Amino acid sequence: MKIINSKQIKEWDQLTIKHQNISSWDLMERAVLKLTENIVNDIPSKAPIIIFCGKGNNGGDGLGVARELEKLGYKTLIYILKSENYSEDNLKNQQLLSSNELHFFNLNEELQLPENSVIIDAIFGIGINQPLDDDWNSIFNQIEKSNPTQIISIDLPSGFIADLPMQKYFPCCKSNKTYTFQVPKLGLLFPENQIYTDEFILLDIGLEQNVSNEFETDYYFIQKNDIQKFLKKISKFSHKGTFGHTLIIGGSLGKIGSIVLTAKAALKTGSGLVTTYTPQCGLNILQTNLIESMSLVDDSEKQIEYFPEIKIYQGVAVGMGMGQHPTTDANFINWIKNQKQPLVIDADALNCLAKQKDCFTLIPQDSVLTPHPKELQRLIGEWENDFEKLEKVKKLAVFHQLTFIIKGFYTAVITSDGKTYFNSTGNWGMATAGSGDTLSGIIASLIGQGYNSSEASILGVYLHGLAGDFAVKKIHPHSLIASNISDFISEAYFYLDSNF
Ligand SMILES: NC(=O)C1=CN([C@@H]2O[C@H](COP(=O)(O)OP(=O)(O)OC[C@H]3O[C@@H](n4cnc5c(N)ncnc54)[C@H](OP(=O)(O)O)[C@@H]3O)[C@@H](O)[C@H]2O)[C@H](O)CC1
Numbered sequence: 001m002k003i004i005n006s007k008q009i010k011e012w013d014q015l016t017i018k019h020q021n022i023s024s025w026d027l028m029e030r031a032v033l034k035l036t037e038n039i040v041n042d043i044p045s046k047a048p049i050i051i052f053c054g055k056g057n058n059g060g061d062g063l064g065v066a067r068e069l070e071k072l073g074y075k076t077l078i079y080i081l082k083s084e085n086y087s088e089d090n091l092k093n094q095q096l097l098s099s100n101e102l103h104f105f106n107l108n109e110e111l112q113l114p115e116n117s118v119i120i121d122a123i124f125g126i127g128i129n130q131p132l133d134d135d136w137n138s139i140f141n142q143i144e145k146s147n148p149t150q151i152i153s154i155d156l157p158s159g160f161i162a163d164l165p166m167q168k169y170f171p172c173c174k175s176n177k178t179y180t181f182q183v184p185k186l187g188l189l190f191p192e193n194q195i196y197t198d199e200f201i202l203l204d205i206g207l208e209q210n211v212s213n214e215f216e217t218d219y220y221f222i223q224k225n226d227i228q229k230f231l232k233k234i235s236k237f238s239h240k241g242t243f244g245h246t247l248i249i250g251g252s253l254g255k256i257g258s259i260v261l262t263a264k265a266a267l268k269t270g271s272g273l274v275t276t277y278t279p280q281c282g283l284n285i286l287q288t289n290l291i292e293s294m295s296l297v298d299d300s301e302k303q304i305e306y307f308p309e310i311k312i313y314q315g316v317a318v319g320m321g322m323g324q325h326p327t328t329d330a331n332f333i334n335w336i337k338n339q340k341q342p343l344v345i346d347a348d349a350l351n352c353l354a355k356q357k358d359c360f361t362l363i364p365q366d367s368v369l370t371p372h373p374k375e376l377q378r379l380i381g382e383w384e385n386d387f388e389k390l391e392k393v394k395k396l397a398v399f400h401q402l403t404f405i406i407k408g409f410y411t412a413v414i415t416s417d418g419k420t421y422f423n424s425t426g427n428w429g430m431a432t433a434g435s436g437d438t439l440s441g442i443i444a445s446l447i448g449q450g451y452n453s454s455e456a457s458i459l460g461v462y463l464h465g466l467a468g469d470f471a472v473k474k475i476h477p478h479s480l481i482a483s484n485i486s487d488f489i490s491e492a493y494f495y496l497d498s499n500f
């Protein structure tokens with residue numbers, strides 16, 4: 001699914017109206033019905049409901065929801081911004097409510113807000129492209145101080161600018177949940193913006209799919225149907241050679257577990273063969289814990305000192321648990337600069353590269369880098385905000401023909417053609433030791449199975465998150481450990497095979 005900007009969404013609105021031969025009112029009514037259908041499930045039956053409405057169409061949505069909730073027997077208190085220029089559909093919605101239900105407010109007003117209410121925030125949506133005036137803080141503070149049980153935003157938390165970096169001092173209504181229409185808004189996917197809404201839920205309001213080609217973008221939100229489009233069909237004549245031979249290089253004394261996790265993930269993802277390359281201390285652990293894998297060992301007991309020949313392997317991951325012994329570091333650099341085939345580069349291999357000047361020139365083209373935030377910072381330096389971080393990484397990805405995976409709640413895959421794919425699967429339980437090792441194993445396995453680096457990264461990140469989502473149906477997120485993720489990769493594949 002494409003992620004487009006606010007201006008493009010407005011154009012999409014207009015094209016939908018034209019192509020589907022409907023009015024803007026009809027479109028708003030669709031939005032209102034979808035919102036109401038969802039919001040009723042959020043509201044405890046007796047909770048007071050306060051709906052804050054602005055003067056544009058976001059306010060129109062809020063007024064429409066108020067009308068629908070009243071039809072269902074809910075009592076609502078409606079506050080609407082006093083204005084001279086309401087949008088047409090906003091006014092029409094006002095007229096459908098009896099005038100004594102509407103409380104018009106000014107920004108400097110003290111409002112009478114009941115405590116413990118559910119607040120629906122429909123003041124601003126995608127219609128703002130610059131920060132709200134500071135005067136708005138008074139209204140947002142009053143909302144917060146009224147101790148609401150929850151705040152539900154329509155389309156965006158009011159004051160949130162979807163396509164530009166938010167600054168902490170911009171006035172904004174912070175909400176628990178945002179129902180956003182049709183497509184995620186870019187800013188909602190950035191970790192630094194999590195303070196504005198705990199979660200967003202997509203509502204499909206039937207914007208015309210046939211015109212979506214018109215909108216150019218470098219950003220995508222990856223869901224099941226996107227993945228299904230490029231999943232390889234398996235031939236009945238397949239044999240273990242078809243599914244590739246994956247090599248996992250890493251481990252050091254006390255950190256062999258990371259290689260067990262990576263290798264297990266590669267096997268569970270479908271590699272025909274998996275071989276590990278560790279220091280000698282890894283041999284017994286691997287042969288005992290993962291009998292399906294084969295082990296090669298370095299001459300050294302505690303850390304890798306010589307790096308292997310990799311030509312016979314179709315997928316290679318390097319760096320997990322590798323440590324940063326000076327000999328390992330030096331030999332890794334000598335080794336990597338002579339490699340030609342794509343690698344999945346993780347953990348200490350990234351830390352080692354970060355110590356080199358112009359480190360990206362040492363990495364074979366089409367490699368995949370999987371840094372967590374600290375590793376990324378070591379590689380690319382500081383960034384002002386998540387927009388800048390993405391831009392920096394994008395430039396490096398294109399210039400050096402690499403794929404970067406920026407891990408986070410919505411993990412982003414930045415490919416060598418400058419596109420960014422945000423992942424939609426995963427949960428907080430997956431923020432656990434070894435989760436990243438598992439991801440590297442999945443991606444190396446997929447490269448081994450013949451996916452290119454971008455496909456393997458997008459699919460790998462999605463599968464990893466999906467396996468985690470299946471895992472937390474059986475295991476509490478607190479108790480989820482990395483090896484559980486691999487145990488549920490099979491469920492993730494079953495889900496992708498299915499058509500529901
Ligand atoms: N396709 C869809 O997604 C649909 C969306 N719908 C809803 O409509 C809103 C967008 O409505 P719009 O009227 O364009 O915009 P807003 O309601 O968000 O806000 C517009 C008003 O805000 C004023 N404004 C703009 N910038 C500022 C600012 N910095 N400070 C204060 N006020 C600002 C603006 O006033 P002007 O006088 O400046 O014009 C507008 O009055 C979308 O988010 C959805 O909720 C449809 O319901 C269905 C289809």
Ligand SMILES: [K+]
Pocket residue numbers: 058121122123124125153154155156157158
């Ligand atoms: K809103």
